[in-house]
Amino acid sequence: MKAGLSSELIALRAVKELQEGMYVNLGVGLPTLVSQFIPEDLEVMLHSENGILGYGSIANEGEMDVDLVNAGLQPVVLKPGASFFHHADSFAMIRGGHIDLTILGAHQVSEQGDLANWKTPEEKVGAVGGAMDLVCGAKRVIVLMRHTTRSGKPRLVRQCTYPLTGRGVVNIVITDLALVEVTPGGLLLKEVAPGISVADVQALTEPALTVSPDLHEMGL
């Protein structure tokens, strides 16, 4: 089997889900990469839990400010029209249904769209952060993750075995191997990464996948 997509290419595929005028929240980890690939001419407002609307990309050396960080504590730059607000207003935007899209990382996603992304069974402490608020408030939830764990176990599972973040909340999952939509009938395989076959994806996915009639290679 050919190697799957790099993290950058997964983020690049996620960018295609953005539309002009959307208010978008990017989760910590892989999703923060998305901010690096948004085209200049696409006006999307990025929201950060810690009270920013309208940040741009990750800041370069020389333009970093300790008071200006995204939810992953990375230094960011502002776009014209940005605003600041306190944490309760920030989560009013999330919980109140004002965020069009959130892109989150995950440990596991089930065929019902359950999400587990805040704690592994090995971790004692864990960190829920804003993920539970985001999955219940954002209009659409996209998960970006590696298709399997480091030890090769599927992350797309029949039932999540890790602590849940939310039930039935995920809309689509983009991995290094495929784009899968969560439907009432289970997981629908819509796109495969270049050089990856349906059989490759199924072999590394726990539940049975339904193959979309217009299955195609992922465009990047």
Place this chain on the structure above:
Amino acid sequence: MVNKVVANIGEVVGDIPDGASVMIGGFGQAGTPFNLVQALVKQGARDLVIISNSISQVAPLVENNRVKKLIASFPVWVDRTRPNPLEEEWGAVELEMVPQGTLAERIRAGGAGVAAFYVPTGVGTSMEQGKGKITFDGKECLLELALKADVALVKAYKGDRLGNLIYRMSARNYNPLMAMAGNLTIAEVEEVVDVGQLDPEAIVTPGIFVDRVVKAPKHVEWVYRKN
């Protein structure tokens, strides 16, 4: 003349007793009152109940065994390889994990005299345990209780002798909420300005919520992970 400015950082936290509940503002390094936290460590109060977002605010207190209970949302380092005193001495501190938006709203409610509220956050997860439920707008919701504290330690950009505060960029985060929810609110500021210098249109925390103001040097240490 009203003057909430205290010159000495040790004096400003001097009367925080053992067993006090203490809110600490900040998100990573942004808006964290590091000088007040250090002063509290030095002051020696023990068995504290700390309410804060993340590990950045409490690590020195946990490392010095001052914390009995921690109510937090993200009590790990973003860089998971960095040693976490909560993980290393697991069980020494009672931990209450709260979804971030619920934590912020519980603090706002505490400061606003609202006893409790219902939110859909956490339904179907371990956060449900022991909480009342209603259905609103077709969604199941959990009962969440307000949080108040004996003391709130906040960090602002500028403050005046009346306790009016403004913040800088994303360093605002929890600080205005905690300022409202503390019985005693202490603000660490980068700069004390004369009354009248802060634009009334721009004041975020009106002085009514603030009891003491202390000037302290800004910490410029980063807590972040590169891609």
